[in-house]
Amino acid sequence: IIVWLHQAVLNFNAPGAIETECRDRYFWVSMDVGFAGHVPRFEAVVENGVHIISEAHASMCGYTLNNLNGQASLRASYFSCYTENKNDSNFIFKLNVVLTDHTGRENKHSLTENCTLPVDWSSKEILCEENYIEVGLCKAGNVNPVRYADVVLSDKHNTSWPAALAFAQRSAISEWQIMFLNQDFQSLDAMSISDARRMGYMLDSTPNRVVFRSAYNQTHSIDGIAVEVIHATVFFRRKWAVVMLDTSAACTIAPSSFDGVILHWRTPKVMTPLMQDFSRFVSRSIELGAHAQLLDEATRKTMGYVLGEDGQVVHVSMPFGAPGGYRMSLVENNVYKESYKAFLCYEHIYSHVFTDDTEIQTRHRHRVIFFSPLTETLPHEEVFTVYLGSFASDVELIAIKLNENYLSVTDAIQQHYFITKIPHTNGTHGFIIKVPFEDKSVNKVYLGEGLLQYSVEINYTLNIIKQNDTFFHHVSVVAHVNDAFPPDVSAFCTAQSIIFRINHPKQAGLWEVCVGHQALTSDLSRQEGYILKNDSQSMTLEVPLFTSGYIHEDITLRNFVGSFEILIRDSKTLEIHKRITKHCYFQSEELTVCSTDGMMTVVATTTKTWPAVPPSSTTLLDRSCRPKATDETRVLFSFGVDTCGTRLMFGEGYIVYENEVISDGGVIIDQESAITRESKFRYLSIYETDKYVKIELG
Template sequence: MCFQLCDVKGSYVTTDPQGLFITECRDRYFWVSVDVGFAGHVPRFEAVVENGVHIISEDHAPMCGYTLNNLNGRASLRASYFSCHTENQNDSNFLFKLNVVLTDHTGIEKKYSLTENCTLPVDWSSKEIICEEHYIEVGLVKAGNVNPVWYAVLLLLIKTIKNGFSLYLHFLDAMSIADARRMGYMLDSTPNRVVFRSAYNQTHSTITEIDRIAVEVIHATVFFRQKWAVVMLDTVAYLSAPSSFDGVILHWRTPKVMTPLVQDFPGFVSRSIELGVDARLLDEATRKAMGYVLGDDGQVVQVSVPFGAPGGSRMSLVENNVYKESYKALLCYEHIYSHVFMDDNETETRHRQLRVMETPLVPRIPFAIDETVPREEVFTVYLGSFASDVELIAIKLNENNLSVTDAIQQHYLITKIPHINGTHGFIIKVPFEDKSVNRMYLGEGLLQYSVEINYTLNIIERNDTFFHHVSVVAHVNDAFPPDVTAFCTAQSIIFRINHPKQAGLWEVCVGHQALTSDLSRLKGYILKNDSQSMTLEVPLFTSGYIYEDITLRNFVGTFEILIRDSKTLEIHKRTTKNCYFQTEELTVCSTDGMMTVVATTTKTWPTVPPSSTTLLDRRCRPKATDETRVMFSFGVDACGTRLMLGDGYIVYENEVISDGGVIIDQESAITRESKFRYLSIYETSKYVKIELGEIRLIFENKKNSDQLLFFPSEYFRLTVRCFYTLDSVKKVFTSRLFEGPGFGTVKITDTTGVKGLY
């Protein structure tokens, strides 16, 4: 993270191969971090010395200069360079020997040894005051003048000083180091410095106000014998009041000048004020980039930290499906100043405060950002931001419920987006053409896509589930249905459909069926495709035509193609082409149950006069005739039409028949009702009649003729049929209405069995 890179004090990092431990030598302390998730349990730290180990417990840590933390899934230890059990080499090199004890899920402990040698990167100031999370530590160089204010006290206490140190707490008598430790104070001597350490809220600390800011003060004086002189060092440690939160920003105020520390104000010189986080200082550019604000009005230093700023940690909680968070940041504040005494001696003080700034639980309603670019035809939706302990476990796209695993397997793109402040969000991509996306054509080339996304999220450690709903809409312009042109040929209608800009948005239909290569082959259409357009040729009499205005001369053939939304199947464009075709022969089965037949009666010999034809019901005569053709138009429930059921079809059948109009002798005319199963021959002076079953032949009786002519009394029969699919039938036995036209067939039947006789 950025603040690691910006450690202005020059720390370095070492990491074990598995990434379980991270250790760093920082400017004033040694830091160890352990991955709790990998370890399974919060680890135990031990300080290793020659005669054994010392457990670093919560109670033991403040007195000995240790700070324990467990944040963001990692347990950490900060150890002051002057902490107990640390090997100190001339106050510049510090050797740490630690054990990290991990307990796995079965209760078995594993111990890992860590050894780190840290070199001081920045020289010590004359006086260093560090206000840690749980303790105050003051370090002073073993040199300097005796403060005249305390000279009288020194005379009273000098007799109590033997070999070593004595500690004097204000308002109390002097005490030995042993007595001080029993009271919770630590006093130690290093090669060049004296170190005093105390926990907060001790009996002898006081609360006072400086510039209307409450501070905790511990004021102590250390006496020690140096050669043949007694040296007195005055120590003052203080900690400012806690931070405040206004719902958006954390605020912290501290006096710029601490009067207990600065007794001669005219000699006070402020050198620098710096701010950092996570116990490390930041350079100014990085601090500003991370949102930390440091202000100074001359008397009070003001610090502002936005909720969720980098370097802090967030904790999540759910109450009544309301996602809430608290935010915590370990603020690092340092003020370096000098104090010039009347004798021109100058001492430098480095005063550092490590303050935990924490908010109460705050509702953090997730926010969605629609990052969709319509021309990409993909919904891109960001949802955030969440603390590190929140995971996405499922999504619901309209009515399609999916776990995250299933969604990824179905090729939805779900990405976790980490942020510099330790939070993260999620990006979901859903193609416009996905089955879960709603689509609506608004007209004028404007197309609307929409999707409802319901997120299911979970707080990992608490197993608290909560939900969030997002509705997104996108519009695509210039999404017109494709242009269609049509023209007629002698035997077909040809449609040309330009390819639309939005591929896959529209589909061409014939009736209720999408036009595909398979459908074209099945129906007998001719379909061609190129990069610019699609061409459909519909030959005459193939499925889908409607025939109107039929005469013996010509008729109108109509064919329609539809453009519909390929997803919703809503029709958005109809292209109908009417063409005149020359009438030759046809059979039309219309949706209103009318059969129209145009047939040629000259395909047999002798030819049949068209005007002599009828249907099975002899009362049904032609609508029109010419020299060679006849046209009938009748209902499927009239003119003797027969109804039959076929495989998936209803079949209506009738016949065009003719008796030729031949009657040789009125007195001996042979009726159609006669049926003979044997051969009979009758002869008169005028004709010869031969009957064989249903076949009747009449010949002129010309004894001396060299040829015989035959005139069968029934020699022309044309069977016509209309086929309607069963699923197109609306009202078969009432009004004879059909969803679509049927198709017809014509079959010529030779009833004589004789082609000619000479």
């Protein structure tokens, strides 16, 4: 058997060993490597040697490498780097397929294929391949690019082309150059063709066409939610004229989605900058293909493919396991698993029509990859969708266990869990269950940096009906949400309070707002005298001055700094993830504050007697404790609670510290040089505490 396998690998001429095919826009070569297990190396052969087609350079040169289910393949654009081009209608491919056997020895097979273009080129062709974007334009003579430029210049919706024209006129030389509109949509960046190639772009001039190629996520590309756009213009000077060719492209980059039964893909019907004046846009055809061939409507329906439009959006869908795809199996921990992958081709042909009914036609193609993982989570829907299968017709699902919550299928459905049986065309079936992220059985863990992890353990109880033999299957599924940051908080000062505004986070229930170690609730607000308001967008907390939780600092005779802190913590682990402290300046005529280090600070006014008491005459109970600062009407004392004659009294669960600011009166000389006597003055300062420091004026 070992010898036979070895011979099968080396026999390149055996049926099915290597397949080649000229398709309408590319050359395809495929090789079955299931026996060998080694992925072949592809080499392009030219007169001066060979060039290895590696992943690193494939996107720049117009090649796509794949290895799926033991089938290694190469797709080569008709305009790929090392292809012989004869008048843009015949293309000669010379390749080596190199395979390493189990001994490490390389075996090489050379092939040459001559491909004839089966469908004429459109004026402009855009190909959105798996790993690159390719744009091809007719040169002047077939379709006049200057006329197209005139249309774009006259388009009232287009703001970038006039700036590009002015830039090209200023900087154009005889050498070809390429100009990009940068990500700010304002600035232009031009470079030579050699500089562009060093950055990973490719620009080539063939007998009748100009070809521009770029990998995805290049420096000058712009990523939208679902579309990648490249604003690129090729220009050069020809005698006294500047020739400009619009090589802009746009490709849908959103992956397919899977709802457990159907795979879906969506794309805009037309995308800027490919067409900006929709009054001149005419859609000619929208088609779908499989196995490199476009399908008619009857064939699509037979295969289960759906192609439809909804306004300016095109929808493509196909059922799991439909013809044209690959079902992939694997076994993990003695458990059989299966997924499905399909490669389809989407083509849209549309035109820009002139007033004289002539037109410029664009052929826009997407290589669409449909892929269904075994477990598909939809973060935007916040639902786990878990597929289990496939099973023979005599296997039934009788119960599930979500973490520690055991439910029969009937009970689970009654509790609004989505559980359904999925039949397959081969007579087998599978099961799908959907579990919302916010279900009580789902565990949530905040991992930091905005990353939230959801996980659930699912235990299936299944039964073989004929034997009444029960067996079990366990699945652990995990999903991550990347935008689970703690809520944003803003704060501002008023004359008598601090106000915090807390935006409601996207992940409800994950975060708690706290004052100290207590969660902020309506009951806590009423108890402490806070003002709490809530609406659909945010929560507002107003903290009046002198309510519990303030810290008083930098106290002077005129003002002080009041600070208040709120915390954002994980509602489950109670780990603090954000502290927000607001500092505000407040004014107060009288103030009594006791800090946590046992220091009392008192600001008192002495104008309440008649005549007024000179502030400099005041002391505390201990007459040696005099003011730290005074002015015409007020005094400031700062002292420890165990100094300056402070009295200590104990109550039931609390302690009272008491001192007095006093002036016993005395003989002074006023401004008229008359001898008078001061009024007596007493200001009682009390500090009462049970759980925390609390100051009362008396």
